[in-house]
Amino acid sequence: MNNDEAVIRLTEVEQSRAHFKLGPLNLNVPKGYVTAIVGPNGSGKSSTFRLLLDLAKADRGSMEMFGEPVGRDDVKLKQRVGYLPDDSLSEEDSLRGSERAAFTKIWYPGWDVNRYTELLNLFEVNPDLKLGKMSKGMRRKFELTLALSHDPELLLLDEPSSGLDPLAWKKMIEVLHHYMEQGNRTILMATHIIDEVRRLADYIVFLVNGRALGVYEKDELFSSWHIFYVQDERSVYELLSGIPGIRAKEKAGGGVIKVITNKAMDAEKWLQKEGIKITGRTPMELDEIMASLIDNDRLRMRQS
Structure with a gap:
């Protein structure tokens, strides 16, 4: 801009x-x-x-x-x-x-x-x-x-x-x-x-x-905010804190972890480099992005 x-x-x-x-x-x-x-x-x-x-x-x-x-x-x-x-x-x-x-x-x-x-x-x-x-x-x-x-x-x-x-x-x-x-x-x-x-x-x-x-x-x-679903194995959950652009992560059940990132391309390369299996990937809609921003803002306000 x-x-x-x-x-x-x-x-x-x-x-x-x-x-x-x-x-x-x-x-x-x-x-x-x-x-x-x-x-x-x-x-x-x-x-x-x-x-x-x-x-x-x-x-x-x-x-x-x-x-x-x-x-x-x-x-x-x-x-x-x-x-x-x-x-x-x-x-x-x-x-x-x-x-x-x-x-x-x-x-x-x-x-x-x-x-x-x-x-x-x-x-x-x-x-x-x-x-x-x-x-x-x-x-x-x-x-x-x-x-x-x-x-x-x-x-x-x-x-x-x-x-x-x-x-x-x-x-x-x-x-x-x-x-x-x-x-x-x-x-x-x-x-x-x-x-x-x-x-x-x-x-x-x-x-x-x-x-x-x-x-x-x-x-x-819209191209950068994505949800990745990765296989939950070894110590993957802790390792995922290092994924580029991470906004949130949670265990989704069924041996899968859900990860939200705002740097999708970098995140995918990072996951491949770390040998973490991607089981699914979904671009986020506007309301989902806004909800993630609001959640992160609330967390930041509580911490400050």
């Missing part, structure tokens, strides 16, 4: 509330890529977006977008951003979609009515309906349309597929792929949909209990 090309920079950002602390967060979001923030509910994903948009204030640390400090109420800076929040505003329920769009376009000189109409047709959204009368999926598609219609340089998407049926989800993926084709646009998204991460993300940030547990290049992450 080239930090010089970061569209977003968070440096030692903290926000403390009565029952939750976010941070300290250090994060650089690279220009021209899709970065996905994944983590359990309540881990701080939505709070991070609100801080970036100056909808809430950090207690300490610094934030930048496009090289400019966040927090100066800079309208021109926000005009470069499209935002899809996790929750719709109930205060807007009485507005028709067309009325909401008319209000939105006032704030964006780059509003493209043709793009707006194209997306409405693609998503099969009726803008004459009141927002409160739209289904959750239709309202989601309408709000995504609003976020895209002024041709933003940066998209902040908080659980973008929430409420979408499989066909609408596929259309959304295609729209976001098309959005990224120019090469100079950036997406920061929060999601818990594994297939969404696989289809869209270039980088993955694991955010748990308000803290980032790491930033990973997606393809490298």
Whole structure:
């Protein structure tokens, strides 16, 4: 990740509330890529977006977008951003979609009515309906349309597929792929949909209990995190502590030991060199990787 090309920079950002602390967060979001923030509910994903948009204030640390400090109420800076929040505003329920769009376009000189109409047709959204009368999926598609219609340089998407049926989800993926084709646009998204991460993300940030547990290049992450099953014989269990990238090991029964590593290629070579028989090997899914990171983080916190 080239930090010089970061569209977003968070440096030692903290926000403390009565029952939750976010941070300290250090994060650089690279220009021209899709970065996905994944983590359990309540881990701080939505709070991070609100801080970036100056909808809430950090207690300490610094934030930048496009090289400019966040927090100066800079309208021109926000005009470069499209935002899809996790929750719709109930205060807007009485507005028709067309009325909401008319209000939105006032704030964006780059509003493209043709793009707006194209997306409405693609998503099969009726803008004459009141927002409160739209289904959750239709309202989601309408709000995504609003976020895209002024041709933003940066998209902040908080659980973008929430409420979408499989066909609408596929259309959304295609729209976001098309959005990224120019090469100079950036997406920061929060999601818990594994297939969404696989289809869209270039980088993955694991955010748990308000803290980032790491930033990973997606393809490298999935190729390096594997589970090995090895034959339990001699003093293999103790020897396995030396396997490259070891994150966990346990006896799985039936004369087999289960080993988790984040350096799969090196681990396989090491096992072969040590003469340890591999009985099985499985690449890990995103939720399994996150669970392993959380377990290791809890252990580290207890030890410290």
